[in-house]
Amino acid sequence: MSSYDFYEEIVETPVCVILERYPLAVDYLANHRLGGIDSSKTLPAALLDVDPEMLEEFGLDNESIIDHFCTFLEAFRSDHDDRPDAISSITIIGGRNKSGEQENVELTVRPGEIISIVGPTGSGKSRLLEDIECMAQKDTPTLRQILINGTVPDEMRRFDTGGKLVAQLSQTMNFVMDLTVREFLEMHAKSRMVSDVEDVVERCFECANSLAGEKFSPETKVTQLSGGQSRALMIADTALMSASPVILIDEIENAGIDRKEAIRLLAGNEKIILMSTHDPLLALRADKRIVIKNGGIAKVLPTTENERRNLEKIEKVDNILLGLRNSLRKGEVIGDGVVEEFMDEWFWSFLR
Numbered sequence: 001m002s003s004y005d006f007y008e009e010i011v012e013t014p015v016c017v018i019l020e021r022y023p024l025a026v027d028y029l030a031n032h033r034l035g036g037i038d039s040s041k042t043l044p045a046a047l048l049d050v051d052p053e054m055l056e057e058f059g060l061d062n063e064s065i066i067d068h069f070c071t072f073l074e075a076f077r078s079d080h081d082d083r084p085d086a087i088s089s090i091t092i093i094g095g096r097n098k099s100g101e102q103e104n105v106e107l108t109v110r111p112g113e114i115i116s117i118v119g120p121t122g123s124g125k126s127r128l129l130e131d132i133e134c135m136a137q138k139d140t141p142t143l144r145q146i147l148i149n150g151t152v153p154d155e156m157r158r159f160d161t162g163g164k165l166v167a168q169l170s171q172t173m174n175f176v177m178d179l180t181v182r183e184f185l186e187m188h189a190k191s192r193m194v195s196d197v198e199d200v201v202e203r204c205f206e207c208a209n210s211l212a213g214e215k216f217s218p219e220t221k222v223t224q225l226s227g228g229q230s231r232a233l234m235i236a237d238t239a240l241m242s243a244s245p246v247i248l249i250d251e252i253e254n255a256g257i258d259r260k261e262a263i264r265l266l267a268g269n270e271k272i273i274l275m276s277t278h279d280p281l282l283a284l285r286a287d288k289r290i291v292i293k294n295g296g297i298a299k300v301l302p303t304t305e306n307e308r309r310n311l312e313k314i315e316k317v318d319n320i321l322l323g324l325r326n327s328l329r330k331g332e333v334i335g336d337g338v339v340e341e342f343m344d345e346w347f348w349s350f351l352r
């Protein structure tokens with residue numbers, strides 16, 4: 001079957017049936033922010049309700065995404081038994097910032113490295129992650145180019161966004177199918193050829209619950225999970241099941257989950273991690289940080305020894321704030337002396 005042969009099936013069959021036939025298509029839709037489309041319709045019909053600008057970000061439109069999707073299905077079908085190809089590096093070659101000025105950057109990232117992406121709100125942090133995710137070839141608004149192992153990725157590799165090369169944890173998670181958490185994890189485990197499905201599902205579930213503030217059960221519907229719970233589930237799923245050598249994380253700190261533990265889990269196994277963040281604790285945990293300004297990469301700074309030493313102090317401050325946050329969550333009243341006590345503790349933490 002070629003990608004052309006998938007075409008008829010895709011234009012004639014409701015999305016929910018396609019998702020049952022090809023479970024990895026769930027990832028494809030989520031990666032293209034199409035997780036929320038009406039799955040009772042065929043893909044062309046469902047796309048009529050989608051804002052064309054959203055697809056433009058991926059260099060696609062209502063028609064080309066159907067070919068793109070077919071090629072993805074073909075790529076998955078033809079080599080889904082293979083392990084993901086080894087990745088020795090990702091190179092980001094600068095394009096242009098929002099004012100059209102040249103970005104003078106060529107940054108190569110290797111397995112085991114964690115890179116944070118910092119910059120003001122709206123400066124273009126998520127855009128950089130999207131460029132990496134779609135392996136931009138000067139065909140996105142930034143005109144950046146992404147090389148894999150020092151070379152231009154072939155078309156098949158570019159389309160294969162369904163969990164082989166790049167795993168993306170975005171700020172919002174959309175689930176298209178009304179599955180329970182257990183069914184969702186089982187479906188992923190099977191589609192990723194995991195050997196002991198039951199064991200992995202159990203571990204994933206426990207891990208997700210340890211990250212999430214409010215616990216959920218394996219029988220909870222994924223569509224009923226809160227934003228933080230669904231991110232916790234996807235982090236556990238990515239950490240324990242995904243073989244993707246590259247993990248992209250968009251602002252994990254907003255998810256209300258244990259973010260330090262999440263990064264620790266995701267960083268295992270020599271992966272390349274790029275995460276956009278406003279959180280000093282996460283930014284300084286990285287090996288380098290990319291500073292974005294006005295849509296362009298303004299600087300790439302290695303984390304200094306001094307910054308690493310400060311990380312311990314920042315962590316103490318963070319723990320104090322976490323304590324306050326938890327008190328608020330539990331409905332406790334923050335009394336008059338609390339802020340003074342907090343400042344006191346803060347002061348002493350710097351002397352310790």
Ligand SMILES: Nc1ncnc2c1ncn2[C@@H]1O[C@H](COP(=O)(O)OP(=O)(O)OP(=O)(O)O)[C@@H](O)[C@H]1O
Binds near residue numbers: 120126127296
């Ligand atoms: N170099 C660029 N050229 C043109 N448009 C750009 C460029 N970089 C970013 N943009 C656009 O600017 C907008 C804001 O970017 P983005 O969402 O990536 O910001 P952000 O830093 O992630 O913001 P936040 O911190 O609020 O999540 C997006 O529409 C993005 O496509």
